[in-house]
Amino acid sequence: MPSITSGRVLVTGANGYAATWILKELLERGFQVRGTIRSESKAAFVRNTFKSFGDKLELVVIPDATKDGAHDDAVKGVDAILHVASPTNLNPTDPDDVIPPAIQSTVSLLQSALKHRDTIKRIVLTSSVVALAPLAGPDDEPKVIDETMWNDAAVEHVREKGKDSNPRMVYPASKTLAEREAWEFWKRENEKLGGKLGWDLVTLVPPFILGPILNDITKTEQLNGPIQYFYFAVAKGIYQDDENALVRSGYQYIDVRDFAKAQVESLLKEEAGGQRLIVTGHEFVWQQFIDVARKYTDKIPRGRPEAYDPAKVVFQIKYNSEKSRRILGVQYRSIEETVKDTIEDYKIKGWL
Template sequence: MPAITSGRVLVTGANGYAATWILKELLERGFIVRGTTRSESKAAFVRDLLKSFGDRLELVVIPDARKEGAHDDALKDVDAILHVASPTILNPKHPDDDVRPAIQSTLSLLQSAFKHRDTVKRVVITSSVVALAPLADPGDAPKVIDESSWNDVAVQHVREKGKDSDPHMGYPASKTLSEREAWAFWTRGNEKLGGKLDWDLVTLVPPFILGPIINDITTTEQLNGPVQYFWSAVAKGAYQHDKDALVRKGYQFIDVRDFARAQVESLLKEEARGQRLIVTGHEFVWQQFIDIARKYTDKIPPGHPEAYDPSKVVLPIRYDDEKSRKILDVQYRPIEDTVRDTIEDYKYKGWL
């Protein structure tokens, strides 16, 4: 299908950390945006946050996105879908607590998209680098991972161990299986229609998503995932007594605003159709973030700046995003901008 340059875009989980930035980016680019939330109170917050865009922002409440047909009405007159929502289960007792909601909510959405294939032209699903490969073990040789890789290790682990699984394996398995189910659904749909399914599929695969917060998080206790890691490692000095964790272990991240731009570009670029795209902005170590943050506040623990040597940083896994850089052409903002804006956001919220 051709690129989507105008029209109505559905964004799932509209009150989420990344989704609020995506809504803003879409609206600023002139799209009509229909966001889904699980409750009216969450919809009210988003409506107030983006009230300057008037009636180009529409919000609908879907209490349970896992149910068949849950998205049928929400997809009326929609040109494209950005599936950003990801069910979060606190303290799961079984890996199925992560896996089943992720698969069910994705398939429910795709089933509704299939019903609306006369209007929907593209579906973009947010995956994660945890769907590419398991985390490297200490001592493993560094490796480069591209879009051809899948985290079958996590899937096999939860299938074999069940309730005795490592609690950290449920989420990677859920992201791996839900993305694979999406591609399988798309393939079956094309086969059923003789290769003429009227919408195409894209998956975006980000690492840590970091940066300032504009959704309804008002306390540090509400932080989770990568933004919670940033708060703990940088603002609270969680690794003050673990020099190696601060100065040697490298990771990759994308600024949440650049991720929002990548989402929109995945609609605008015709070449994105049918692609699985890793989107990473920069490599980093926590000490690098700390050194930048301390320029903007004296409330950040110092870590071990004397031990930080960029030439000795070990990145156990490097995610190769060459394809997305070529297709999406997103210009990633400097690391300093992400850290500075995050710290200024913390100060504005009264956290520092």
């Protein structure tokens, strides 16, 4: 499919942490944007945040995104779709609370897109690196992960254990199954139509998404996922007695603003069509974040800077993002900028 350089883009879960930054990026680049939200009560903050763009932003209420036809009206007349919304419960007590909604909401959206394939040119689905491989433990052998890999281990675990599943395996299973279903849906429907489905598919596969908050999170109790990890690991110092967590185990992240750019670039770049793209910014250990944060506030614990030695950091998993860097060309912010801006955001919110 050709690149999408103008027109109307649908963004699902428009009031979410990453989605609000995506709205901003799209609007600033001149796109018309339609966002989906669960209730009208979620709309006021989004409208106020982007009021300077006037009628370039519209919001559509979809109370239950898992229902057949739920997205029919939302997809009418759009040129592209960025499917960002997904259940993010990382410690569920029941897999059925996470996995079926993740799959069904994706399928509902794709079925609606199928009905309007005359206008839609591209759909970009947000997946996660947990759909690539199981979470690694400190004793696992280091390995490099690329876009050809799938977290079948998490899926099999949940199928075997059901409600007795390890909660840490449920979210990875949901992301794996939802992304796989999207690719299978596209392949199946495209074959039925003799290769003339009309829209192509891209999946973006990020690690931790971190950075300042643009949406209506005002209390730390509202944090979840990676931004919750950042707050407790850096601002609250929960790893003060865990040297391995602070200075030995390495992770990867992408700044939420760079992730928003990657979303838009995946529309602009023709060669992104049909690709699964790992989008990672930088490798880190928590002590690096703490050391930078303490330049801008003295209200957080110091960690163990004397124990931090970059040469001794162990990355059980490294995600190879070479393909996305080549295709999308996103320039990633430094660790210094991400942490500084996040800490300044915390100060404004009264969290520090």
